[in-house]
Amino acid sequence: MAEEKMTRDEALARQGYRHACHVMLYGDSSAKLFGKIPIKHIVLMQMRFDGLLGFPGGLVNPSEETLEAGLSRELHEEVGVAVRVGVDDHMSSCVSSSCPRLITHSYIKKMTEAELKEIERAAVASATDHGLEVLGMVRVPLYFLKKGGGLPYFLSHSFISNSRAQLLSALRHCRLLSQGELKEAVRQAEQMRRTHSYITLAQPHQSC
Numbered sequence: 001m002a003e004e005k006m007t008r009d010e011a012l013a014r015q016g017y018r019h020a021c022h023v024m025l026y027g028d029s030s031a032k033l034f035g036k037i038p039i040k041h042i043v044l045m046q047m048r049f050d051g052l053l054g055f056p057g058g059l060v061n062p063s064e065e066t067l068e069a070g071l072s073r074e075l076h077e078e079v080g081v082a083v084r085v086g087v088d089d090h091m092s093s094c095v096s097s098s099c100p101r102l103i104t105h106s107y108i109k110k111m112t113e114a115e116l117k118e119i120e121r122a123a124v125a126s127a128t129d130h131g132l133e134v135l136g137m138v139r140v141p142l143y144f145l146k147k148g149g150g151l152p153y154f155l156s157h158s159f160i161s162n163s164r165a166q167l168l169s170a171l172r173h174c175r176l177l178s179q180g181e182l183k184e185a186v187r188q189a190e191q192m193r194r195t196h197s198y199i200t201l202a203q204p205h206q207s208c
């Protein structure tokens with residue numbers, strides 16, 4: 001089902017909708033996998049309590065706080081350190097195709113490799129949600145290995161709501177991968193789904 005996109009202001013003007021705000025924290029990296037495959041970028045997602053992948057964030061009530069203040073508060077609970085997200089970090093808003101009367105807001109925030117590593121440490125050491133709502137932060141592999149390893153396999157996992165689409169559009173928007181690489185990763189992921197029936201690709205999940 002196609003998603004209905006809108007600006008942040010249009011979203012806030014909608015009556016009778018709940019708002020969910022999630023952020024892709026990312027940055028550049030000089031690390032190399034096996035000492036030879038450049039990682040190039042760190043992109044953080046998380047394994048949620050329900051076994052689905054998604055971004056850090058949560059529900060925000062705009063009548064009580066701004067979307068960004070609410071997202072920063074949720075982030076603190078999930079990653080254990082204060083990460084300030086602002087209006088400038090907003091990327092897109094759309095009506096959820098899987099949850100009735102929910103608008104999902106997607107944010108992106110670039111950080112240094114050291115800051116991202118600190119978040120990964122704190123997410124285990126001090127985040128109140130660790131081991132409960134959040135089972136762990138995960139890095140998105142942005143490289144391609146033989147037989148679909150790397151990004152294609154990652155994309156064949158199951159994702160909450162529209163987070164898979166949010167990931168793809170954020171990777172495109174930030175130019176972390178080319179349009180051709182993204183198309184190829186999606187193509188391989190779809191092929192895996194067809195050929196390996198034990199892998200289930202994200203269907204709209206009713207987790208509202």
Ligand SMILES: O=c1[nH]cnc2c1ncn2[C@@H]1O[C@H](COP(=O)(O)OP(=O)(O)O)[C@@H](O)[C@H]1O
Nearest residue numbers: 020022054055057058059104161162163207208
């Ligand atoms: O990463 C995401 N991107 C887009 N929507 C998401 C993501 N994670 C969760 N959602 C949607 O937003 C709703 C609320 O998100 P979440 O479960 O993180 O909030 P909560 O911890 O405040 O309940 C979920 O029920 C789901 O429909």
